[in-house]
Amino acid sequence: MIIVLKQNAKAEQIEKLKEWIHHIGIETHVSVGQTHTIIGLVGDTTQVDMDLVSSFDIVESVKRIQEPFKNASRKFHNKDLVVDISGVKIGGGNFQIIAGPCSVETREQVTYVAECVKKSGAGLLRGGAFKPRTSPYAFQGLKGEGIALLEEAKKQTGLPIVSEIMNISHLPMFEDVDLIQVGARNMQNFDLLRELGKINKPILLKRGLANTIDEWLMSAEYIMSGGNENVILCERGVRTFETRTRNTLDLSSIPVLKKLSHLPVIIDPSHALGHSEMVKPMAMAATAAGADGLMIEVHNNPTCALCDGAQSLTPEEFDDVAKAVFQLRPFACKYNVHKN
């Protein structure tokens, strides 16, 4: 960490700041320039509160040299993390497609879709039971009943299940959920993250719509610092000015994360783009860029042919995407896209 001091900083003020830094166990190295004085912090600065340092009157700016995360950092975990989800592995060379309906609607729907995606090679079944919706008047999910329907589909197909938690008080309902998802809107719901750090179940942490990669890793750090090290990161697009896609899918987060962290990274093209016809090219792009997996929405409603979701694939379309992706995957491995 480097602290740049204001031009008018007085010697006694600098002395007080240095004392405060030494007090928290960090050494200092002062360098006096023509226009500015700079204090370098020597030691483990992971846990130094940057805002607190900034709040000293004589500080002009503070710049981190070391990353502020440790549990989520590749520097401390050189080997890729492999997350085991009830026997299905993601990361460290293990690639999975998580597929299923956006919302769980009926027993028939979820079981049928589960069987379809399993045949096409999906390794896990997703389905929303608690749905975060912008409007209080929109459908909020089947809740406990939805989880129960997912569990039935799991029994029938053997696929581990993934579902989103919105409230820590719902945790008991998630006992048989194999991978718990934290949605984009809750990425900085720190109380929720902290509680998920205490359980013994892998967490799928989606990136917030307007969060930087560093903030995302800090949210992973919240979970991991509590003892739960099994975190999978899921990119689902960030908010920009572009309106042709729902969000802007940031695929460069893959190489950035692979460099900074050992955690697995998966991509959700369905939510990011909002249009089913863009899912295939973006799924292929994510795979080529070295993602450890994909999350894809698949829907089926044979009684109402109109109701295919704008962003959901039919089972047939999903089969086509899965085939392409599985053929492409060995290339990303062979050409060794990431040098860690």
Next chain:
Amino acid sequence: MIIVLKQNAKAEQIEKLKEWIHHIGIETHVSVGQTHTIIGLVGDTTQVDMDLVSSFDIVESVKRIQEPFKNASRKFHNKDLVVDISGVKIGGGNFQIIAGPCSVETREQVTYVAECVKKSGAGLLRGGAFKPRTSPYAFQGLKGEGIALLEEAKKQTGLPIVSEIMNISHLPMFEDVDLIQVGARNMQNFDLLRELGKINKPILLKRGLANTIDEWLMSAEYIMSGGNENVILCERGVRTFETRTRNTLDLSSIPVLKKLSHLPVIIDPSHALGHSEMVKPMAMAATAAGADGLMIEVHNNPTCALCDGAQSLTPEEFDDVAKAVFQLRPFACKYNVHKN
């Protein structure tokens, strides 16, 4: 609501879509153009799920004409809402400054600051007890103890108190808090909003860092549709590419909100900008633009003169800002900036 259909939409598909719309109690008006067919929805579309409509295969795009909020809409509440916070009023011509330390630290600090800001004319005391922090290693607030210290300052000064809630399970601790704040990161924590809709206490709802004004009003709608109509909106900056300020304070949200909604709007220049020297010009700008109040951070630490927060004002600086703002306020009223 207008639905634009894809060019290849078949008559029977259009018929099915119309049936579905009629089924939810809305009439349709079909208009066949040279290249596109358009369905106009006639009736109260507030509660029509736009995503569900979009998910029909033949739909190219959907456009709302009516706003999707009702409780928060000026169309249904022509008169400005006046929120009464333990006797202190905001909105409908009532202007207040909420001031106090970012974090509650000690009894001396909070009581001293409370007395100072009261003398300068602040109507409410703010103080953070539960602090949402990006890093799990940063100071997370004094929690229950912080609330207790705020309550002491309230007893001593008579100022109603404002503090942020991060978790609905903490609600019992907020019994004597007069105005409960929902922070930017929790603006779309829908479970929290829903629970706050059931209580009988005013809510200060901050805008999310990357949320549109419409999403913000929809979050107010979550609270209000539960029965709690006393919501105050607080703009605190949005995330952009600019780095000279922490966030970009969107003061144009004031006239936009005044047109769309009857809820009071206050501005928090301290958090938005991150630099104390910008608080005064932005506080004056917000007042001139017709804000119903301000939220300003004031800090004092006489034992450590270094520790004035980068974005916090000293009591003396706050007094200067408050004087300017109170002198300016009658102008915004006289020149009647908003024509509702």
Next chain:
Amino acid sequence: MIIVLKQNAKAEQIEKLKEWIHHIGIETHVSVGQTHTIIGLVGDTTQVDMDLVSSFDIVESVKRIQEPFKNASRKFHNKDLVVDISGVKIGGGNFQIIAGPCSVETREQVTYVAECVKKSGAGLLRGGAFKPRTSPYAFQGLKGEGIALLEEAKKQTGLPIVSEIMNISHLPMFEDVDLIQVGARNMQNFDLLRELGKINKPILLKRGLANTIDEWLMSAEYIMSGGNENVILCERGVRTFETRTRNTLDLSSIPVLKKLSHLPVIIDPSHALGHSEMVKPMAMAATAAGADGLMIEVHNNPTCALCDGAQSLTPEEFDDVAKAVFQLRPFACKYNVHKN
């Protein structure tokens, strides 16, 4: 085009608006709803000035149904455009890598790099002679001398050359440049675009840092409406809040553009990301997503081993990327990522 009228629109005002629309050769279709009246425009609305329509007092909002571009639109040109650059083809199944140094520095540099990238399979040589730089004190390029050095490298290797124009008065110097590049900062330099529409040479149009895909296509329309139909689009990242990459590479622009337009689309991962180690995964991702080509910076400075650009690859690194990309390319074709 749909015009939503304000609630208080009077019959005679509506009549005047309709007359104005009929006057420009468009028919109208009025639909009176419960809360709003809507006018649908029937006919070719490509050239209707949306701002002018918005400026009528009684208009609440205007929404395009048809795209506002025609020359650049796939609706009017179903077949992919193949651009021939002095014998080298891009688009319609033809894939090319454009490679070379960011700035032309010396004869040795550019000729050496040209030979290297040719061996690795690059189809065109790029090199900056006129450099748009944020600071007036930064190196602005070798200008005419740089173009001359590129031409020498072209003679020696046979590779067609690509270079950026910043000023239409420099056009005579670009006589032997095979593909003229318009940089991101000039994407809406409409006078420059109009002049380039009058020449008989293909144009590489980069996306502006904060421009939507629709604005980008409108800039292509400026060139094409002048008669020069040979436009290649180049995505190079958009500006967001993320700071780990220089810009955010929007690869979903590939499927969006493939749907809207028949123009070839290439991707420049070097400028978008700003770090050489991210070029390979993003080049592979772009290829898998169906890009028609790539633009990659390659640098070599044997006298100063320190001076490899942060975002430039060495010839060896480029060879590795090119191998991977050329192996990957048949997959994108085979799996037919775009259904036009």
Next chain:
Amino acid sequence: MIIVLKQNAKAEQIEKLKEWIHHIGIETHVSVGQTHTIIGLVGDTTQVDMDLVSSFDIVESVKRIQEPFKNASRKFHNKDLVVDISGVKIGGGNFQIIAGPCSVETREQVTYVAECVKKSGAGLLRGGAFKPRTSPYAFQGLKGEGIALLEEAKKQTGLPIVSEIMNISHLPMFEDVDLIQVGARNMQNFDLLRELGKINKPILLKRGLANTIDEWLMSAEYIMSGGNENVILCERGVRTFETRTRNTLDLSSIPVLKKLSHLPVIIDPSHALGHSEMVKPMAMAATAAGADGLMIEVHNNPTCALCDGAQSLTPEEFDDVAKAVFQLRPFACKYNVHKN
């Protein structure tokens, strides 16, 4: 300037980098930390090319301490710049409203509007003759004829005139234009800026839609480093995700610029917001925040009462805004919003 080196930097590489820095006349100060080595640059780093430094293989990141601009910097020009536009002053305590139609349309229109805004207190007349339009099919302005009509209005009213230049070859037509405007889309048209640096006429430089304040000041530096020091900065909104306003007006740019630079700052609320009813509150806000002036669109078309622009005020509305602003202005001065 601080250079943070990569962890694996070798002594001989560091030596080479230091030599290169010394060679351009800057001293170095090396500080070896536990994990990173840091080089501080001592001397005038204004003209050090940050990209070039970044391009060294061993450099992890570079951070400026000094600003990269000098002519536009308050550090070198403590006193506010006063720009004299044919006798009308802006800056250093001089406040002006620039008003007039978006586009010059007819003699009657521009002369009538000029007389109206003069009566209301406007100090300068604006009018667009060359219009940058997203679509090549939209009205592009009256060009030379438009300038001529402005000049007639100037003769009749005595108001100095302001108009936008899009192409340096049009300069001869601007001989009688008193203040030449560079539009947002041309803020980084560096060739245009450089040429404007050679003339003896004040320049109004608008902020680009997605440009940082630092980039904006660097564009001013382009003009000023050529010898033309009379630059006025004009904020007109930046591009964000919000859609209720055309752009997001960044009023905090006022205090940021007042701190960094001595150049006058004016605000254009008409273009930023796109809705006439928001002009008044934002004009008042800008004035209260200490802007040196405003730019406001005023339109009148008595033959077609429908045609008031969505963002333009009528002369009556403008008169109301001007009254409020002129009454408010002494407050911003009295309360001395900026401490330079």
